[in-house]
Amino acid sequence: MPTILLPTPLRPYADGQTAVAAAGETVEEALRDLVRRFPKLARHLYDEGGRLRSFVNVYKNDEDVRHLEGGRTALAASDSLTIVPSIAGGAPGGSQALAAPPQAGLSHEEIRRYSRHLIIPEVGLAGQKRLKAAKVLCVGAGGLGSPLALYLAAAGVGTLGVVDFDVVDESNLQRQILHGTADVGRPKLRSAAERIRAVNPHVRFVPHELRLDSANALDLLRGYDVVADGTDNFPTRYLVNDACALLGKPNVWASIFRFEGQATVFWAGHGPCYRCLYPEPPPPGLVPSCAEGGVLGVLPGLLGVIQASETIKLLLGAGEPLLGRLLLVDALSMRFRELKLRRDPDCSLCGPNRTQTTLVDYAEFCGLPQAAAEEQRVQGVPSLSVEELSSRLQTGEDLLLLDVRDPHEVEICAFEGSLRIPLVALSENLHRLSTAEEIVVHCKVGGRSAKAVELLLASGFRKVRNLAGGIDAWAERIDPAMPRY
Numbered sequence: 147m148p149t150i151l152l153p154t155p156l157r158p159y160a161d162g163q164t165a166v167a168a169a170g171e172t173v174e175e176a177l178r179d180l181v182r183r184f185p186k187l188a189r190h191l192y193d194e195g196g197r198l199r200s201f202v203n204v205y206k207n208d209e210d211v212r213h214l215e216g217g218r219t220a221l222a223a224s225d226s227l228t229i230v231p232s233i234a235g236g237a238p239g240g241s242q243a244l245a246a247p248p249q250a251g252l253s254h255e256e257i258r259r260y261s262r263h264l265i266i267p268e269v270g271l272a273g274q275k276r277l278k279a280a281k282v283l284c285v286g287a288g289g290l291g292s293p294l295a296l297y298l299a300a301a302g303v304g305t306l307g308v309v310d311f312d313v314v315d316e317s318n319l320q321r322q323i324l325h326g327t328a329d330v331g332r333p334k335l336r337s338a339a340e341r342i343r344a345v346n347p348h349v350r351f352v353p354h355e356l357r358l359d360s361a362n363a364l365d366l367l368r369g370y371d372v373v374a375d376g377t378d379n380f381p382t383r384y385l386v387n388d389a390c391a392l393l394g395k396p397n398v399w400a401s402i403f404r405f406e407g408q409a410t411v412f413w414a415g416h417g418p419c420y421r422c423l424y425p426e427p428p429p430p431g432l433v434p435s436c437a438e439g440g441v442l443g444v445l446p447g448l449l450g451v452i453q454a455s456e457t458i459k460l461l462l463g464a465g466e467p468l469l470g471r472l473l474l475v476d477a478l479s480m481r482f483r484e485l486k487l488r489r490d491p492d493c494s495l496c497g498p499n500r501t502q503t504t505l506v507d508y509a510e511f512c513g514l515p516q517a518a519a520e521e522q523r524v525q526g527v528p529s530l531s532v533e534e535l536s537s538r539l540q541t542g543e544d545l546l547l548l549d550v551r552d553p554h555e556v557e558i559c560a561f562e563g564s565l566r567i568p569l570v571a572l573s574e575n576l577h578r579l580s581t582a583e584e585i586v587v588h589c590k591v592g593g594r595s596a597k598a599v600e601l602l603l604a605s606g607f608r609k610v611r612n613l614a615g616g617i618d619a620w621a622e623r624i625d626p627a628m629p630r631y
């Protein structure tokens with residue numbers, strides 16, 4: 147039977163499996179068999195009309211089935227199908243197409259510093275001068291942006307711009323190696339500037355402390371030769387893609403989730419753009435972000451260094467860029483796979499009949515207004531505050547605390563005596579709850595538990611309330627001894 151390989155975000159809906167043998171002689175039959183056996187996958191793979199969602203791509207071996215016969219593509223028992231959802235992460239002439247930068251001279255000191263580059267034939271003095279004359283923009287000074295900016299600076303890229311408006315948070319330090327413990331609370335660009343200057347004072351560091359948007363992106367990107375996208379959200383990812391495509395700039399791209407990463411080079415006119423791959427973003431909330439799903443600390447290191455390598459190759463005009471190829475990295479099995487990416491002839495942005503010639507409203511495009519409406523709905527479910535819960539527990543009132551977080555979160559902190567059923571398993575465990583009982587549902591910050599409250603209300607439970615702010619609010623306001631994560 148053909149094997150279907152599942153990415154991390156979909157595994158919870160398939161009992162945690164990474165690969166599933168599915169019966170079927172075509173792609174469509176195999177996918178239907180998969181969904182028959184794991185019905186919870188259905189809403190992640192198919193839309194309400196029963197069509198495969200546009201942010202889910204399916205590959206037979208290394209070919210996108212859209213470039214074969216779509217769902218009717220025949221499958222043999224030895225074939226594998228890879229599902230590649232967009233994740234919260236060949237060079238015709240290749241880099242020669244980058245405008246030849248003006249030659250910049252190197253001082254004796256720079257010659258000593260870059261000597262291990264100068265003795266590689268593919269770099270040499272001419273290549274090092276190209277790097278010195280080059281201007282690279284890193285979008286984001288976070289997990290991917292940290293190794294990316296550090297290695298580009300060390301390699302001698304002459305002008306390094308970084309866009310970021312965030313401040314360093316303690317939870318960033320596990321992976322964002324531009325920032326140190328003493329930088330917590332400071333703007334990321336300030337610690338980035340200091341680190342980069344310490345690594346290589348010959349680099350001109352240009353901080354752009356702003357939120358990239360449709361009004362400023364084109365002007366900002368125009369001044370750079372290569373853009374490296376290290377963002378973690380869909381609006382910025384589409385914005386960077388569109389601005390790069392409109393300006394004809396290469397976009398060295400990567401994304402990460404838990405143990406998995408993806409990397410490629412998008413370059414309209416030379417290869418596909420991000421919209422060729424994913425014409426539309428997933429609906430908000432369907433794809434978890436690193437903040438919700440977590441990420442292995444070294445993973446952005448792996449992927450950011452791949453981005454740095456691709457950037458340097460483009461600037462040197464050396465080797466074969468990751469253009470038209472999607473590199474999949476699975477750090478858990480330490481396997482690298484490669485899928486072919488093709489330009490979409492119907493792409494609205496880079497196809498011959500393109501309809502999009504300007505930047506759009508990316509918050510709107512990515513459904514953030516719906517997300518805000520969803521949030522309001524979440525706030526609309528019956529709830530109680532942690533203070534109210536505290537006083538009710540003190541008076542010894544009889545109520546059931548239902549914890550819908552995943553087991554590995556429960557291990558970090560939990561309420562004593564709570565009933566623990568992860569949200570994904572709630573619908574099949576309703577028999578463990580009584581409608582007569584008063585139930586308070588909680589998760590980490592209140593989003594998943596609000597969904598659980600909705601599910602319970604829809605299933606006939608009446609005395610159900612959501613704990614506003616979740617166990618995190620409890621740890622913050624009621625019990626400071628409880629760890630926060």
Ligand SMILES: [Zn+2]
Binds near residue numbers: 419421490494496
């Ligand atoms: Zn395109």
